[in-house]
Amino acid sequence: MTPTIAILLIITFVVSAVGLLLLIWSIATQQFGNSRAAARTIFLQGEEGRGEDPARAGPDADHADIDAEALQYRALADRSSRRATLAWVGSAVVWLLVGSGYGLLTSAKFHWPELLADSEWLTFGRVRPMHLNAVAYGWASMAGVGAALFLIPRLFRTTLVGGRYALTGAGIWNLGMLLGLVAINLGLSDGEEWLEFPWQVDSLFVVGGALCAIPLVLTAANRRVSHLYVTSWYLLAALVWFPILFLLANLPGVFPGASGATVNWWFAHNVLGLWVTPIGVGIAYYLIPKILGRPIISYQLSLIGFWSLALFYSQVGIHHLVGGPVPTWLVTLSIVHSVMMSIPVITVAINHHGTMLGHFGMLRRSPTLRFVWIGALMYTVSSLQGSMEALRSVNVITHFTHYTVGHAHLGMYAFLSLILFGAIYFMMPRLMDWEWPWRPLISLHFWLVGIGILIYVVALSIGGWLQGLAMLDADTPFMDIVRLTLPYLKARTLGGTLMTLGHLVFAVHFVAMLTRRGKARQQPTLFRAGQSTRDALEVGS
Secondary structure (H helix, E strand, O other): OHHHHHHHHHHHHHHHHHHHHHHHHHHHOOOOOOHHHHHOOOOOOOOOOOOOOOOOOOOOHHHOOOOHHHHHHHHHHHHHOHHHHHHHHHHHHHHHHHHHHHHHHHHHHHHOOOOOOOOHHHOHHHHHHHHHHHHHHHHHHHHHHHHHHHHHHHHHOOOOOOHHHHHHHHHHHHHHHHHHHHHHHOOOOOOOOOOOOOHHHHHHHHHHHHHHHHHHHHHHHOOOOOOOOHHHHHHHHHHHHHHHHHHHHOOOOOOOHHHHHHHHHHHHHHHHHHHHHHHHHHHHHHHHHHHHOOOOOOHHHHHHHHHHHHHHHHHHHHHHHOOOOOOHHHHHHHHHHHHHOHHHHHHHHHHHHHHHOOOHHHHHOOHHHHHHHHHHHHHHHHHHHHHHHOOHHHHHHHOOOHHHHHHHHHHHHHHHHHHHHHHHHHHHHHHHOOOOOOHHHHHHHHHHHHHHHHHHHHHHHHHHHHHHHHHOOOOOOHHHHHHHHHHHHHHHHHHHHHHHHHHHHHHHHHHHHHOOOOOOOOOOOOOOOOOOHHHHHHHHO
16 A cells, blocks of 8 residues: 555656646746736737627628738638547537436436346446446547647647647547447446546557647647647646546556555546646636636636646545545545645636626627536536535545535536537537527527536435435434435436436537538527627626
8 A cells, every 4th residue: 555655645746846847937937927918818909808709700890900810810720620629529429428328327227226127238337337438538538628629729829730640539539438338338347436448448548648639739839829828728737637647547457455446536536637627627718708808807816726726636536535444644635635626716716707797698698608607607616515525524424425426417517518518619610610500409408408417416415415414323224215315316317317308409409510500690699699799798798
């Protein structure tokens, strides 16, 4: 056990040391300086004060006083990432449907255990990890990489370099997803949560991810901006952190027994904090000000939030092993790190929600803003909830209950997936040179997934808390506790059904965009028709 802890601490020290060096570099190159100008780097000259949502970026009457050459170059940057972005995002939508189907079946088995019980292919122990891996590595990861491929050229004001590497990487990643899910379905699993894929399949993800990183690094080297906007920091850091985490955690035969459990949860929580969180927060830092047409209120706070995330998150996951066969001081260190995570969460909340002040009326009109801002709000809620859940006094109740499952979906779905939905609604008109064809489908998608995740999280939070309290009473028979949770588990399935229906609606609309269905329009597809982006901004303010 001691060598494992030593390895984790060394890795944490190296990550922190590298982060410190980058922090020194950022200060030396005045990345913290002139914050007002830095916050405006995502806007073209004359663009501030009008929203880019979600209409195509070509010159029109609303862009009359914006540099036409700069607009054309941005459109060229968007087109340069078209094939690579569509490959990753299109694949993500497919895996979203696959993961949703397995997730719904998993949920139903909790209160309907005899459902398909005669099929060894569809036992709970197989369909549940298939759901987790399909949504984590298929939907969330691939959609996040697709968004990064789209945003990086915009942030660096240049075209995407080496897009063919990202296309090849998408093919290899999809092959890894297919082989990994088949392996789990055949019972060939490593048996650790978030690490179920056999290590032979994991090598495909390493290769596919590395190929995708090549164009992002080449594009960064070819950038036409001197200042790196905060979204660039988040996206590039995520693409550096994740391969290191994934490779170390999947080394075969290196971490057995209790050591494996320690590495397992070190990895599992870092996937959330150092992979999906930077992607989601980074996207929100770009889209919220772009849609509103106003910079974030404190650029220096945004950088403090990024560096505090890098410094505090790496040891958060061990709080899942409270009471387990690990040193108490290691668990305490994890709890301290979990509480300290309130610093980056609060700084992000100030920027995301403070920038929205006075403009909440835009939520009635903008599909992108509604999805992204609610996702950002759920990041605040889920992160603060996670910090409290790490405390021993709370953990003793919530550990091993459905409450933890509700918390995980609050972060992975209500936060990240809603932001990814919003990003796709923003990207697709620019990639396809076509507006979303059917406004009602966007509204239907939002309400299905919104109501669905609300029912899901509320039911599991209440049911899981009552379950935890009941398990602390040694006189309560276990079957009574199981019966206690049944109504909440049925509500979970109801919420999951609504979310799955929302995903089907979204997928149909996505295919319609790919095939350019509907009528050609110059005006954006908003929740409310007949209003220009500029008019919406004026009403919102």
